[in-house]
Amino acid sequence: MTHLPPxxxxxCRGDSGxxxxxxxxxxxxxxxxxxxxxxCLNRQASSxxxxxxxxxxxxxxxxxxxxIRDFGLQGRMExxxxxxxxxxxxxxxxxxxxxxxxxNDEGPVIxxxxxxxxxxxxxxxxxxxxxxxxxxTLLAGGKLGRTPKLAVPIGHWLSDDEVTWEIATILERYxxxxxxxxxxxxxxxxxxxxxxxxxxxxxxxxxxxxxxD
Numbered sequence: 001m002t003h004l005p006p007x008x009x010x011x012c013r014g015d016s017g018x019x020x021x022x023x024x025x026x027x028x029x030x031x032x033x034x035x036x037x038x039x040c041l042n043r044q045a046s047s048x049x050x051x052x053x054x055x056x057x058x059x060x061x062x063x064x065x066x067x068i069r070d071f072g073l074q075g076r077m078e079x080x081x082x083x084x085x086x087x088x089x090x091x092x093x094x095x096x097x098x099x100x101x102x103x104n105d106e107g108p109v110i111x112x113x114x115x116x117x118x119x120x121x122x123x124x125x126x127x128x129x130x131x132x133x134x135x136x137t138l139l140a141g142g143k144l145g146r147t148p149k150l151a152v153p154i155g156h157w158l159s160d161d162e163v164t165w166e167i168a169t170i171l172e173r174y175x176x177x178x179x180x181x182x183x184x185x186x187x188x189x190x191x192x193x194x195x196x197x198x199x200x201x202x203x204x205x206x207x208x209x210x211x212x213d
Contacts, residue, residue, distance in 0.1 A: 006040035007052035009033055010065070014058030014075075021058040022118050023075030023134060028160045029056055035168050043175065049145060050181060054167075060115040067150045070184040071167050072139035076116035076157070080132030081108055087126045095123035136163050140170065141185035149185055 011029050014021035032054070045051045055064040058075045066072020079101075086107035093101055093108075100111040101120050107128055108120070121129045135157030142151030155166060170192065178187045 004045035004048065004051055006043040006045050007036050007054065009036075010053070010055040010069070012055075012057045012059075012062075012064040014063075018058065020061055020117065020119070021075070022060075022077040022116075023058050023136065025056045025058050025075075028073070028136075028163060031160070032056075032164055032167065035164055036171070039168060039171055039175065046181060049183070052171075052184065060117045066139050066142070068142040068144055068148070069151060070140070070142065071170075072142060072151050073163060074137040074139070075134070076137055077118040077121065077134045078116045078132035078157075079110060079114070079118065079121045079129050081110070082128055082130050084127040086128045089125065091123040091125060092120035092129055095119040133157055135159060138163055138166060141188045143183055143185050 009029060009032065011025050012018070015024055015026050036052075036054075040052070052071075053069040054071045054073075055066040055069040056073045057064045057066050060074050060076060062072075062074055064072075066074055086103070088103060088107075090103065093099075093103060095101075096119060098113070098115065100114045102109050102111075110120075118131065121131055124130075136155075136159075137153055138155040138158055139151035140154050141149065143149055155162070158166070170188075173192070174184055174187055177191060178184075
């Protein structure tokens with residue numbers, strides 16, 4: 001009989017030299033691995049479908065496929081418009097595959113749909129665009145199989161510490177309350193997501209469960 005791990009963590013190749021990397025994955029992957037190892041110490045995966053799957057991606061390109069994992073992480077960097085004069089070279093416009101940045105008479109204009117991938121910041125030669133806030137987008141509940149569903153964002157601009165606590169807190173309740181063989185997505189839909197909206201869940205759990213300093 002094949003022994004299945006209780007969980008797996010897939011990490012993108014960002015820390016090995018990817019030019020699109022926004023956040024380092026290694027400083028988060030190691031403590032997250034240790035935390036989950038402790039939590040899942042007595043958990044048995046009955047089938048490949050019941051293995052908890054996590055994915056870390058250092059940028060919105062999402063090469064590790066966080067959108068279809070039980071928990072997924074995407075690194076993001078918000079572009080910040082500074083007072084430095086724009087050269088109107090269109091480098092930022094050409095760098096954005098989705099066309100979420102344009103130029104007007106005053107300089108760059110960034111769409112509310114911006115993915116915060118940082119490409120325009122790296123392309124800007126004048127310093128008009130510089131790195132703004134950075135953080136993780138936390139996704140939960142992705143799965144394939146007979147009824148595939150994409151993971152839902154439950155927190156944005158999270159630190160490594162916040163991400164670790166939020167995943168651990170959700171996982172603690174899931175391990176206690178889920179029916180045998182119940183996938184994380186099914187449990188989320190019948191429990192936590194009925195208590196709070198998915199978008200509010202991550203920050204709420206962190207505030208309620210973070211230990212006092």
